[in-house]
Amino acid sequence: MNYRFVFNIQGKVLLAEAALLLAPMAAALVYHESALPFVYTILPLLLLGGGLSLLKPKNTELFAREGFICVGLAWILMSLFGALPFVLAGDIPRYVDALFEIVSGLTTTGASILDNPESLSRGGMFWRLFSHWIGGMGVLVFIAAVLPVSGDHYMQIMRAEVPGPTVSKLVPRVRKTARILYLIYLGLTVLEFIFLLCGGMSFYDAILHAFATAGTGGFSTRAASIAAYDSVYIEMVIATFMLLFGCNFNIFYFLLLGQFAAVFKSEELRIYLGIVLASVLLIAGNIAAAVGGFGRGLRYAYFQVMTVMSTCGFATADFDTWPALSRWVLVLLMFGGGCAGSTAGGMKLSRVIILVKSFFHELRQQIMPSRVKRIWFESKPVSDQTVKSVQVFFFAYMAIAGLVVLILSFDGTDLLTNITASIACMSNIGPGLGAVGPSCNFGFYSDLSKLVMSLEMLMGRLEIFPVMFLLSPSVWKGR
Amino acid sequence: MKIVIAGAGKVGFTIASCLCREGHDITLIDVRRSRLDSAANAMDVMGCCGSCAAPSVLKEAEAGAADVFIAATGNDEANLVACQFARQMGAGHTIARLHNPEYLESAETLKSIMDLNLVINPDHVTAVEISRVLQFPAAMQVDAFPDCGMEIVTFRVAESSCLNGVRLTELGKRFGQKVLLCAAERDGRFLIPDGNYVIQAGDNISVTAAPKALRKFFISTGAYQKPVRRVIILGGSRIAEYLTGLLESTGVAVTIIEENYDRCQQLAETLKTADIVCADGADTGILKESGLNEADGFVALTGYDEDNIILSLYAHREGVEKVVSKVNNDKFTELLHSMFPDTTLSPKNLVAEQIEGYVRSLDYASDKSTIEALYYLGDQNVTATEFLVGAGSACVGRSLAELQLKPGVLLAAVTRAGKSHLPDGKTVLQPGDKAVVVTAGVTVVRLDDILR
Structure with missing residues (x-):
């Protein structure tokens, strides 16, 4: 283990967080609130971060092990410090609650423990939704984009932070790749912000909701979420941007380059859009009678399908009251999530596609044992190693989600609530069904459950392995 | 012409024997002395032992003085290097045999960069040939003339076939399609059938027509088979x-x-x-x-x-229903055909076909009629050659009935202004026409060679 370099990077992460905290602090000042909660958070961050970054590494070699550890550690440190402003400002007095809230923010989950988010200070609210934007693309990718880090081994870190079964660069340089990703991210966020402003949202609400959509988070400034605005325009804008942020960002890069053929050929994108269309029609038909007409059905169905599929977690309707068919379709969509390389959570569609293909592959293999065949995805053969890791990932995903349900069940809540709460945390969606439905919150769970779910959210965002390595001593002991 | 062939393996050997038969002076280059010896025993060629990628060896073989240099070793890169050297020494035309799929993709670019005249990929040529017969399983062999839209299909007449016993003059009347029987093989002997020829079971016959007419012909004779699935x-x-x-x-x-x-x-x-x-x-x-x-x-x-x-x-x-086999040994092909008639292919013959066609087309000077394509029907003695009719040809301006064709020569198809038809006695060839000539036992290098 190259501890020095790992800690050096942690230092940079903490400094970056300190810098990012300036934004909510500015918001607090603009709205004539006390900036002290942020100052008291930034100071220790600067101290520790500065100290760690002074730790000069003897060499800058990074391997897969260091990459995973770096990412896992960075996210946990950021969460631990990120919870402080809520406590210091008195928005969320208990630290465990604040930690749950900030983890939920950074991992772009959007599960809240707050009864009434509107009671939050303006600065606290800004930080709460801004964390979605930070977590969406990832802070280590951000560091690669803005700080002069050695790029030789940085791919090990990118690989651990960027979601999806395989991570490919857009251009030869890691740094340039990270910049392109962030520019696309920023561009889309600004675009959504403008659209929301046009829809009559206040400046403050528009910018925060743009952050929350971009990271596919799901926190809202309002207790009733997007339903509070009761505007078809705003719903459609947000739903469509959720659709966009659920796409692989490479798609936008190809669009910018004018390579439309590559976009059109993308298998994942086509399946993604196909699933969206099918689910929207199915749910719209199913709820038409309950909401008064197919048109209204389409409106709610489109928004809710996108909110679940992009793992955003906004709400315009309490889908917990919908018929069982619609509810179960939404639960199934929770597993899949968005495309690989997007800001969405979940297992990622490309993994699901590879899993389904490997199932049929295995079926045929049973009748023709001597057959040699590759699974093809995006017109390329998938390596056996990738297929295997996808299968293991699926197992780990289900096993951890199941285990968390077991722990949650000690609290005595009903099964549907616990199951969907666990899935919603693992897939970084936010609301589930039952007592954690769109109109409810996670506040009633015990501290232990909240901590476990916080860890689960981190596992979901970082795709399990980095957090698992943090918990396994053998990896720490070095090579 | 003076031709240097690098590589005396299966492909090189076959090319050498074809070109030698046509009267060219052949020098073979190979690293293995034994191969050169066996080539020298089988035909009138000279051998030169060494690597074709070595300039000294090429000099010894006088590659610089060659009209055509053919690199046909099993090594793509060696072939390319040898062609480059030969070109620099002053060889007239260079032909490279290339195997790698990567080179197939970039064949045109390679040709222009390396200044090659022809690139041949035996495996690909064979695959194309096989895919053609799989599309038309009733045939043993399908040869297409791409510009004129005509095909020559060779097949075995079955015992139960209604073609059995039909006289050639009745063929058109009986089956209503415009097809031309252009070559036949009976008991291992090849001939160009005339009006008195009576089709017998066990004959391998080649018919020419447009693809649609051929399909209808096969349907009306009951021999049609659907493309392989x-x-x-x-x-x-x-x-x-x-x-x-x-x-x-x-x-x-x-x-x-x-x-x-x-x-x-x-x-x-x-x-x-x-x-x-x-x-x-x-x-x-x-x-x-x-x-x-x-x-x-x-x-x-x-x-x-x-x-x-x-x-x-x-x-x-x-x-x-359809069995295709790759058989390199021509004797084995005969053996197999005596047991059951289905498609056999040998990549080396397909390559030799292409190269022979190319080399012949270099000879056109006298009447300005160039060779566009060449195929062997059955064996190397029966060829179908597509000529572009030149203005200087003695065939121009007279009707087919007036032309005195050699025995064993048949004009199988004529294409004018993109439309092709089967010639009859009144057909008059014009410059710019494309004519497919089928010959048995006669070597036709120029179009005028078909005349008596």
């Missing part, structure tokens, strides 16, 4: 890879049986839909498990003629 390919060679690529695009289901696991893996990475089975194809159990009885096509492409022949016979007996 499920193919089993034995052996995962490059030919198999190319062939599968061609077949996949037309929706044919392909199963490849290959023994080498690493090769199977490679194939699985390039072929998307084909089933690749890693097993010994000589195991009949494996063949059946892979769906031999459901397949309507079987292609044997292993490296061994014997395996290909035996397994083709087996597949034929199991009831597979």
